[in-house]
Every structure is written in structure tokens, then in C-alpha cells.
Amino acid sequence: MGYSKEVYTAVRSRLSQRRQSVHNIAENRRRQLYSDIPELEVLDREQLEAGATAAKAMLMPGADTEAILNELNNRNVEIDAARKEIFLECGIPTDYLEIPFYCPSCRDTGYVDGVMCECMKKELKAEAYKRLNALSPLTLSGFEQFKLEYYSDQPDASKVVPRVKMLEIYNYCVKYANTFSLQSPSILMLGSAGLGKTHLSLSIAAKAIDKGYGVVYGSAQNLLRSVEVEHFSKDSDESNSLASLLECDLLIMDDLGTEFQTAFTSSAVYNIVNTRMLTGRPTIISTNLTFDLMKKAYSEKVVSRLAGSYSMLRFVGSDIRDILRRERQGT
Ligand SMILES: [Zn+2]
Structure with missing residues (x-):
């Protein structure tokens, strides 16, 4: 079914607001957690630094890429475990810092692999009806x-x-x-x-x-x-x-x-x-x-x-x- 430009524009802007709002939610939760449990921020920073150090090391001449990646992987597993333990201890749900998308299949973009998501089709239909009913x-x-x-x-x-x-x-x-x-x-x-x-x-x-x-x-x-x-x-x-x-x-x-x-x-x-x-x-x-x-x-x-x-x-x-x-x- 074809829709007018206005219908598409309205739905696209709604999806974009949604993406923004769920990102904000996740970001606010992260900030709050960092201030309540500073160890979490330390762990996150360590993980970022470990990644950056490994990337740099791999660029060195004669670097043993496999050994570096192994070490990085081990470090990540340790950090993930430490983080999980803190979450468990404090009773925080494991997915608490994940972005709470309205539609996890398309991550609120409206498309999955270039194909329009069912959620967007539904929104377009609802918007077209809303305009007629108005x-x-x-x-x-x-x-x-x-x-x-x-x-x-x-x-x-x-x-x-x-x-x-x-x-x-x-x-x-x-x-x-x-x-x-x-x-x-x-x-x-x-x-x-x-x-x-x-x-x-x-x-x-x-x-x-x-x-x-x-x-x-x-x-x-x-x-x-x-x-x-x-x-x-x-x-x-x-x-x-x-x-x-x-x-x-x-x-x-x-x-x-x-x-x-x-x-x-x-x-x-x-x-x-x-x-x-x-x-x-x-x-x-x-x-x-x-x-x-x-x-x-x-x-x-x-x-x-x-x-x-x-x-x-x-x-x-x-x-x-x-x-x-x-x-x-x-x-
Ligand atoms: Zn969707």
C-alpha cells in the first residue's frame, strides 16, 4: 500500500524520536550506575583501554596477533565476569544497560537488512488512519x-x-x-x-x-x-x-x-x-x-x-x- 510523503515523514520522525529516547534511557542508566557503583566505570574504562592497547600492539612490526587477541579475550572474560558479579550482588538485571528498543528486531530503525520492518508497516497504517479519522x-x-x-x-x-x-x-x-x-x-x-x-x-x-x-x-x-x-x-x-x-x-x-x-x-x-x-x-x-x-x-x-x-x-x-x-x- 502506498502512503503519502507526509505519512512517511511523520512515521520516520516518530521512529527517530524513539531511538533517541531509548538511547537516552540507556545513557542515563549508565551514568546513574557509574555514580552509584564507581567500580563499574573503572571496569568499563579498563575494557576500553585493553582493546586500544591490543589494537596498538598488533600494529607493531612482528607482532604475534594471535597471542595478543588471546590475551585480550581473556581480559575481557575477566572483566565481564567481574561486572556480572557486581550486577548480581546489587540485584541489577543483566540487561539493565542494554538499549531498551521498542522493536528489538529493527532496533527502532524501521528496517531489517534493508527490508521494512513489521513495526514500521504498522506505524504507517496507523498514521494513515489517524489522518483520515481526523x-x-x-x-x-x-x-x-x-x-x-x-x-x-x-x-x-x-x-x-x-x-x-x-x-x-x-x-x-x-x-x-x-x-x-x-x-x-x-x-x-x-x-x-x-x-x-x-x-x-x-x-x-x-x-x-x-x-x-x-x-x-x-x-x-x-x-x-x-x-x-x-x-x-x-x-x-x-x-x-x-x-x-x-x-x-x-x-x-x-x-x-x-x-x-x-x-x-x-x-x-x-x-x-x-x-x-x-x-x-x-x-x-x-x-x-x-x-x-x-x-x-x-x-x-x-x-x-x-x-x-x-x-x-x-x-x-x-x-x-x-x-x-x-x-x-x-x-
Ligand atoms: Zn521494527
Whole structure:
């Protein structure tokens, strides 16, 4: 997956800060140990000097290299043993002065033998998602803040009691979030604005992120705009936003249909829905549109994919934003 220059730059600078900080930790520990146990500094200095003396001796004409190296080796073994004894006596862990790398395989450089380390791949992915998610103006909300009492307990015209129906949907979402895995089904949340679709889908996002999944969430408008901008911008040859939307563990696209619709967005929506369906990646889409309007806005193909493979949640009730507004005004 290709990422933008900014994503690489951010990750490289994070790795470099990490290297710096772990080196500092090791250096501070060494200094502290030297001041607490001066013999350690003496031993370290002796070891350095022994090495330097041996190197010099080997340069002398007619030097017996093997004998010199043997002697050096013996001296090093003695010093290591003396040091080990001090560590043991003082109860210091044997690896205490080693650099505590976040990732020992690449020593926080991001590369092992010129090949990108898994830790760097993970960082790049997380950084790309973070940038996409920053577009969402909503902070992550939790299930605890979801209030069923905002939904009427009286049957509506079609004899559905909104509070009962919404309890069912709420329970479904809580269970979905708690048991979320890459095998989870996709969800289509239907219903008019202000019925809590965004709240519940973001609650699922928060849980999935907690579990360590790569989640991209945002309004269809923002997500599709960043795909479009990248697609038409000259400096990026690969669209990394689109790749993130196609490849993340869980994609949550909120308010489908409110974006500015063009031939580009329509085909992007199809591509996203279709690709994620074919690769079996869970997706949550919410929309105020009816199936008929979706057919008009996108295509029959998109609607048939959604109807065929998504679990459908139909939100009911009256706009809770009005209730919230009235509550705030104290009327
Ligand atoms: Zn690594």
C-alpha cells in the first residue's frame, strides 16, 4: 500500500524520536550506575583501554596477533565476569544497560537488512488512519451515553414502538462491538437524520479501535473528498486514502448520500462497497436515503450489494436532536 510523503515523514520522525529516547534511557542508566557503583566505570574504562592497547600492539612490526587477541579475550572474560558479579550482588538485571528498543528486531530503525520492518508497516497504517479519522468532526462516543429514553414508548403509525425497536438495535450494536472480528458482517444503518446512527456506529468504532483493529471512520462526504482530492492531485501517483478505505479492518462511512455526488464519488462508492465485500472486510454504512434514492444516487449494483450482503438496521423514532435542543433550553 502506498502512503503519502507526509505519512512517511511523520512515521520516520516518530521512529527517530524513539531511538533517541531509548538511547537516552540507556545513557542515563549508565551514568546513574557509574555514580552509584564507581567500580563499574573503572571496569568499563579498563575494557576500553585493553582493546586500544591490543589494537596498538598488533600494529607493531612482528607482532604475534594471535597471542595478543588471546590475551585480550581473556581480559575481557575477566572483566565481564567481574561486572556480572557486581550486577548480581546489587540485584541489577543483566540487561539493565542494554538499549531498551521498542522493536528489538529493527532496533527502532524501521528496517531489517534493508527490508521494512513489521513495526514500521504498522506505524504507517496507523498514521494513515489517524489522518483520515481526523477529518471526522465527531469525537468518539460510547454506548454508555446512548439514551433510550429519547425514543418514544408509544407505537408509531406502523405500530412500531420506537423505544423497543431501538433497544433491539442498541443490543445488536453492543454485541457486534463486543464480538467484533474480521469475520463480522457488514451493517447498513437506515433511517432519517438524528436517530442515533452516528452515535452507535462511532461507539462500535471506539470498541474496535480498543481491541486493536485498524478502523477508519468518517462522514461519506469527508472520506470521499479525500479520495477525490488525492485522485486528481498531481503529486501523488497512488491514492493512499482509497487504499486505506479498501484495506482497513473496519470501515465506517457515515451519512452516505450527503456528499456532493459526482460520477467520481458514485464509482468510488461502488468500488469501496464491492471490493470490501469481495475481500470479506466488515463495513458499516449509515444513510438517510431510501433504497430508491440510493439507486438514483449510485447505481442498482451498489444497492444490490448492500441489500444482498449487509445486515440491515432500520432506525426509528423522531429526531432526537430536537429533544436535546429542548433539553438544553430547559423547555
Ligand atoms: Zn521494527
